[in-house]
Amino acid sequence: MRTYRKELWFNIPKRMAFINITQKVKEVLDESGINDGLLLINAMHITASVFINDDEPGLQQDYERWLEQLAPHHPVDRYLHNQPCEDNGDAHLKRQIMGREVVVAVTKGRLDCDSYEQIFYGEFDGRRSKKVLIKIIGD
Secondary structure, eight states: OEEEEEEEEEOOSSSSEEEEOHHHHHHHHHHHTOOSEEEEEEEOSTTEEEEEEOOOHHHHHHHHHHHHHHSOSSSGGGOGGGTTTOOOHHHHHHHHHHOSEEEEEEETTEEOOOTTOEEEEEESSOSSOEEEEEEEEEO
């Protein structure tokens, strides 16, 4: 059994965004040379997420609206976390909803995903560098 580790770095200029990282993940899998195993993709920051869904712009807009309804950014004083000087309490809640990581099976050097399944990095408090860890275990 072998392992392979790589970090992807993001610096999203706006507060919330969803970035399709499927192609980057496939490139890392190719680099690894692993043909069968498991691939973990993990957001390494408490206000970011990794999730799998369809790459459809309407769905991404629905996510933004839905998340903002569940945990609105304003007014920032609604969140105890924001006192005395933070402003990202909502981003922590959004990350909790969308999840920290995904695990995808690898078979014959390919991701075992449905044709509509895409891997996304979700940013909920952008404007600074954050990383995503990819860890692959297998043969």
